[in-house]
């Protein structure tokens with residue numbers, strides 16, 4: 001399958017739903033609560049409280065010290081001290097997690113380098129091709145577990161043909177499967193990365209959905225403990241999405257946080273990532289920076305809200321998984337988050353059949369992605385069975 005345009009399928013679904021309220025629009029990665037509300041009250045309040053002068057004047061390229069410190073505090077939380085005892089940290093405000101990914105692919109490695117990604121993934125190829133880099137896949141699953149052997153084999157191949165290797169890991173609540181690496185899988189990934197010490201490895205840790213981890217806010221940050229065993233040839237560059245964590249998708253705010261082992265890695269980031277941002281958007285998106293800085297100040301009350309949203313999503317996931325099992329609908333391993341991926345050998349054909357019956361999903365190479373984030377709990381009931389019946393029809 002070529003590149004898929006999720007936004008245009010979503011538009012089609014929205015138009016159909018306006019005419020027919022029974023349409024199920026499970027296309028796009030935006031969280032709606034069960035009252036079909038997208039905007040979170042705490043975020044709306046912060047928006048109306050923004051300091052107009054601070055927002056309308058030119059801001060700083062990196063978002064300013066306050067933003068950088070707040071982003072580090074939010075993302076690392078109670079793991080911050082531990083991480084700071086090993087790494088020198090950098091931070092940069094970006095237009096969404098997308099901006100962070102774009103800066104990474106442009107600032108690290110060389111033209112025509114291959115970037116290691118899993119075969120089931122979000123659309124990273126848009127960012128790699130804009131940075132004149134290529135995609136190289138490893139297999140994501142072996143049975144119901146992460147395919148560590150394939151990961152190691154493909155990494156070893158890239159380490160033979162390139163000096164710098166960028167590796168992308170999207171976890172937890174992976175898009176499109178909702179998979180979550182276990183502690184032992186993360187530890188093995190770290191020990192595999194540690195083997196290739198003749199290379200420079202950039203581990204892109206895309207944690208766009210970590211604030212919806214069903215284990216909760218602090219547990220979602222356990223992963224940072226595993227980075228304490230990384231050898232100096234692997235730098236971690238974290239792509240954070242305020243779009244997801246604060247349901248402010250169109251505001252375009254994200255962050256890039258770097259964990260560097262030494263001065264030279266730190267200086268490289270400070271020069272190259274910063275200059276790439278200067279050459280792309282010049283200064284950080286001030287509206288988002290201002291909203292974010294306020295919300296981090298009220299973290300405790302926002303965490304209560306976030307917990308409520310995560311629970312709603314967990315309920316939807318539990319219903320869907322239970323009913324999929326009952327209906328014998330094959331899905332990839334799901335642990336939590338915005339999306340579930342239904343297995344399909346003919347995703348485009350199945351997509352068309354479902355569309356005819358008013359169910360809009362996203363066709364991908366290996367299946368159909370369901371955005372549980374975008375439908376109500378009521379709409380989840382019975383959905384697995386309907387999908388199974390429709391795609392089974394000749």
Ligand SMILES: Cc1ncc(COP(=O)(O)O)c(C=O)c1O
Pocket residue numbers: 029095096097098099122170175206208240241242243244249253254
């Ligand atoms: C896996 C993943 N990473 C990053 C992003 C970036 O989102 P944004 O640029 O809105 O922060 C998305 C958005 O859908 C995503 O699914």
